Amino acid sequence: MSGNARTGCFDDWFCVSTAPQTGVLRVYLTRPHPVVVSVYSDAITPSPYTVALTSTTPHIIGKLAQPETFWSDMRKKWTGGKQHAQHDDTVIYGWPLQPVGQYPIVQGVNGRFSHQGASRYAFDFAAPPGTFVFAARSGVVIDLQQHFSQGGPHRRYAPYANYISILHDDGTTGEYYHLQPHSSTVAIGETVNKGQHIGATGNTGFTSLPHLHFAVYTAQAEGRYTSVPIRFAQP
Template sequence: MVRRIRFLRVFIVFFASLILNTTLVPPVHAAPKTLGCFDEKRFCFTLVKSASVPNYYEVTAKRHLALPLALTLYSDVLFTQSPQSHSAAKAPAGKQSPFSLSTGLAQSLVKLNKTSHANAFLDSNKPILLGYTKNPDAFWRSMRVKWTVGSINAKHDNNTRYSSPLQPVGAYPIVQGFNGSFSHTGASRYALDFAAPIGTPVLAARGGVVVDIKSDSNQGGDTPEYAKYANYVVILHNDGTTGEYYHLKYQGVVVARGQPVQKGQLIGYTGNTGFSSLPHLHFGIYLARYHGGYQSVPFKLEED
């Protein structure tokens, strides 16, 4: 027992001498994340230290695929400038929001207000300032984003006539039309469902540029939870609207994002994926909206 106590004392003294003779190195903190990309790098968010708002990072969005989209960014730690930013105006005493702050910069005043979201329409390759954040880690933890491809400023050309996406005309009956009670309601009220065997060729009803595709799903069912499994092709038209072709078969897309297509060109094959009770093609014309939303518009086929 005495030997063990002596050994322990010697060990403690030796360990203490190591501590006293060791130079303590401060911990190295990892640099904050400054870049986050989505949808196969269709667009990215960047955080850069602000030159105009001390101790804050500017949050910008930039598209990396030359196709338009409307996006909404959500975050618990996002601030935006108020309309009176860079002015000497001050809120009345006692009226300042608990979620706003002001920072003096030379002769100016920058006022930031906490916000739940910020919208951006990415129609060029230039970055768009969405707001500011002080804590990059908290920003990335809390952020969410929703987006819709297409132009937020689209105006449908009502004089346009669309060819039937399934040929020959009349061989594939319309089993659900505008305002159909099964699923053509709300934002999707203006759409047509053509019954067709799996593998029927789908043709572009109008020319444009392919802006979105999905073909990796083999799941489908007659309840709404299956909607996310639909395979599709989305084509941007020259008036900013999109023509959308849904429920294509697994690996049933034959075009690529960014590819120009002509009216009547083969773009895929029908299937039964997504929210679908029978093999068919869902076709509609849509306008992009923020918050991941969309709005269908009425249209006419050449055969009408």
């Protein structure tokens, strides 16, 4: 084998590289936040190969006989957060919209519109666009999107939701979705405190009305995630 090392980096989060002389296949973080990565290719066994990355130290997946074969069909999926994190059930969450009681929950646990399966423990709060959103729990911002403006009541709009993802100290993530474009007041890597203003509600992504979708998730393999039950402070 000859030539230069080949590298593919994804979403400013992690990279996959192959070494031409040795065929060594590596995956590594490009930011110091945990993520669960699953790599698919007929050139590796098992496929998918899943690894929970927690540091920037490269993880060796294995050696490839033909690296170019790997790149021809390589696919990847990932989810931010600690794999199979155990939620701290003693935590009491703050309300992400204030004042409490002014913004009704229009879809709660096991909601029929979209709160089944992975999102069964999510909450949707109806709120006019531009309503301030506050961190329900302290943590570190590990991901955000604020450039989309599309939204509607069809799953084809799901990729266009603006969001903020905050990593908690137990490895779970608090997810704040459907935010107003360019409303984030925080940045990736920033530590935020419970009750801190982080953004504003909007109507982006898969949504039938302006609202905030909030849930706490644990990361799983193959791009999956699972919501967990939480408790809010008494109003």
